[in-house]
Amino acid sequence: MSTFRTLDDLPAEQRVLVRLDLNSPVEDGVVQDNRRFSRHAETVAELAEAGHRVALMAHQGRPGRDTFLSLEQHADILTEHAGVDVDFVADTFGDDALAAVRDLDAGDVLLLENTRMTDDELPEKEPEEHADSDFVETLAPEFDAYVNDAYSAAHRKHASLVGFPLRLPSYAGRVMQTEYEANTAIAEREFDGDVTMVVGGTKATDVIGVMEALDEKVDRFLLGGVAGELFLRAAGYPVGEDVETDLFDGQWGANEETIRSVLDERRDQVTLATDLAFEGADGARDEVAVGDLIEKTQSFLDIGSGTVAEYVPVIRDSEAVFVKGALGVFEDERFSVGTVGVLEAIADTDCFSVVGGGDTSRAITMYGMSEDDFSHVSIAGGAYIRALTGEPLPAIELLVSSAEGEIAD
Ligand SMILES: Nc1ncnc2c1ncn2[C@@H]1O[C@H](COP(=O)(O)OP(=O)(O)O)[C@@H](O)[C@H]1O
Ligand SMILES: O=C(OP(=O)(O)O)[C@H](O)COP(=O)(O)O
Known part of the structure; x- marks a missing residue:
């Protein structure tokens, strides 16, 4: 079986950039709590309790749809599940985001704004092109490691999923690990x-x-x-x-x-x-x-x-x-x-x-x-089907390449 590194392999006291999948149903503008929050909360709590400085990325909806929203509500729901405060900054990689990231102390957790609010995120592009985007080039130097926990989005070739593994040593979060093994x-x-x-x-x-x-x-x-x-x-x-x-x-x-x-x-x-x-x-x-x-x-x-x-x-x-x-x-x-x-x-x-x-x-x-x-x-839909039918999951392939030392380390 192909293997990637997990949180067991993450060195101590890291500045970690983590990709979650908190994409959720929305009713009348209100984000509905669901399994994705409780599952990802375990990864978040583990990283915070280990004393890492944690910045989270996630998406919600697609541009133009009613479900395309800020992640402010997600930070509150995640806080309830993780048992640690998840702060929120309404910025993806601009000055406000960078200031908030630089302000993180050991054990702090910060959720950045919906990745799909930057134009760099969504085009389906090759990892090399995403790695050269302003989004990835600006954020990556602020961190020591990248953790991908977003198994249910691993079939997408978006910047936050495939760009960072080319710039940072990369690890699978607990959700990624358990979903991958079971599916x-x-x-x-x-x-x-x-x-x-x-x-x-x-x-x-x-x-x-x-x-x-x-x-x-x-x-x-x-x-x-x-x-x-x-x-x-x-x-x-x-x-x-x-x-x-x-x-x-x-x-x-x-x-x-x-x-x-x-x-x-x-x-x-x-x-x-x-x-x-x-x-x-x-x-x-x-x-x-x-x-x-x-x-x-x-x-x-x-x-x-x-x-x-x-x-x-x-x-x-x-x-x-x-x-x-x-x-x-x-x-x-x-x-x-x-x-x-x-x-x-x-x-x-x-x-x-x-x-x-x-x-x-x-x-x-x-x-x-x-x-x-x-x-x-x-907690996956499309990615579960792809795993069953043997179709590739690009974000996971990059975690494997990162572990095999083929790319950034
Ligand atoms: N006979 C049926 N007629 C209409 N809808 C059905 C029928 N059987 C199952 N469904 C619907 O299928 C949905 C479940 O689909 P799901 O398990 O998510 O698979 P899929 O991804 O193929 O939709 C349920 O919401 C259920 O209401
Ligand atoms: O919810 C998701 O996928 P799913 O509906 O297949 O479970 C993922 O967050 C991917 O979202 P997308 O299908 O808008 O790229």
Whole structure:
């Protein structure tokens, strides 16, 4: 396995520049607390308690969107989680930022303004070009080391992620380290027993990518969600109706041929739902066996309880289970049966387990499960998919190069 340096390798009393991913949901201008804060708080607290001088970089939203905000609120939320004061300066690398950085004492923590507020950050460029930007050239000399903890942004080639490793000795933070180890386990690790992958969610291309990339590592794919219905359609069942949604026909039109061939080539490895749930006339959950469906007239919002009963023993007999995507609209309790049933089955076993994929991990908190019952709950969306499908994560490649002494030290 490729390796990078971690906080265990960081010399004492450093001036450290740390990249976090605090990109969060925003409601009416208010940043919503979420796992990214509690996870990164551990890295921040460890660095502060070790007596380093800590400056943090992070981003929020994209320019032009409602979620594109200052990081002032993030500093307060992070302070609550880290148990150390996180000061904030509304500047990325100008005079105010430099003055605040130079003012840091041992154990102090400072959050710089949203990296995406400097024009140097966002263009997807090669690390060498980013390393020559004013942003990187101005900030780097103020520090002894760079720590990248932003695993969930590691697929982006932005200045704060790929520019600094060319200028400073670089280390992985605790979030980067644990996410990397867990999410690459399926590709890197030999499991003695069966490996099961639960795939669902709304994005057909993610599911196709995962099934194509991992069919030699995974013994059984259990399908659900929108993606599961598209595979059921390929198997000849009249499902995947867009009622007030745009999830099915568009994705079917764009991916029909691939879905059919992925299913044909892996028919023995793939388990499809045998029943599905929908909203009945009285508003209550109702279920139907897919074999009883005659025409495509209604939308389904969850796998059925018969399917859950088939999936649970497969999970129980597995050595490792990976989850990508929800099996139904779990945000509505009536349609949480599939996602919660599968997650509870995983929590009840001793198998190695990783749960990830955009929203899916939210179901764990929403339905009172404990994160401790899973080996790893990922806070990454796009980066998790790339790790599963073996696509490169440029920011991690640079941490490895830095550790191998190929670049700045
Ligand atoms: N049958 C379905 N119809 C509509 N939405 C669904 C269905 N099944 C799952 N979902 C939605 O998929 C979302 C979960 O997607 P997620 O796990 O983040 O994967 P993805 O990244 O593919 O969206 C949930 O918010 C859930 O409501
Ligand atoms: O939240 C993020 O990615 P994710 O939505 O794939 O989890 C990262 O912060 C990357 O953000 P971006 O997709 O605006 O570059």
